[in-house]
Amino acid sequence: MKLKRHVFVCTHERPPENPKGCCKHKDAEQLVSLFKKEIAKKGIVSEVRAQKAGCLDICEFGPSVVVYPEGVWYGHVTAADVTEIVESHLIGGNPIERLKIPGK
Numbered sequence: 001m002k003l004k005r006h007v008f009v010c011t012h013e014r015p016p017e018n019p020k021g022c023c024k025h026k027d028a029e030q031l032v033s034l035f036k037k038e039i040a041k042k043g044i045v046s047e048v049r050a051q052k053a054g055c056l057d058i059c060e061f062g063p064s065v066v067v068y069p070e071g072v073w074y075g076h077v078t079a080a081d082v083t084e085i086v087e088s089h090l091i092g093g094n095p096i097e098r099l100k101i102p103g104k
């Protein structure tokens with residue numbers, strides 16, 4: 001299967017006392033489900049895949065998401081952003097500027 005785009009959502013977990021924090025405690029698991037649902041709803045499961053990833057090393061911007069093949073990094077992604085990312089970027093090929101992590 002040749003995917004057009006691949007979405008990785010960090011769901012890494014750290015103990016609550018860890019100062020770095022983690023995406024898992026910022027509802028990242030919910031984002032993975034929402035991406036999967038939206039991709040299914042749009043009928044693009046053969047072209048686009050969303051899945052969990054380990055720490056993407058940009059924890060301060062979590063929940064963190066990266067989309068390949070472009071290598072576009074998104075930070076502070078919320079449930080409200082998922083449909084827009086799917087429609088504009090994953091289907092339309094237009095990354096969402098306001099969600100991009102500066103300097104990535």
Ligand code: FES
Binds near residue numbers: 011024054060063
């Ligand atoms: S814990 Fe998500 S980027 Fe590090």
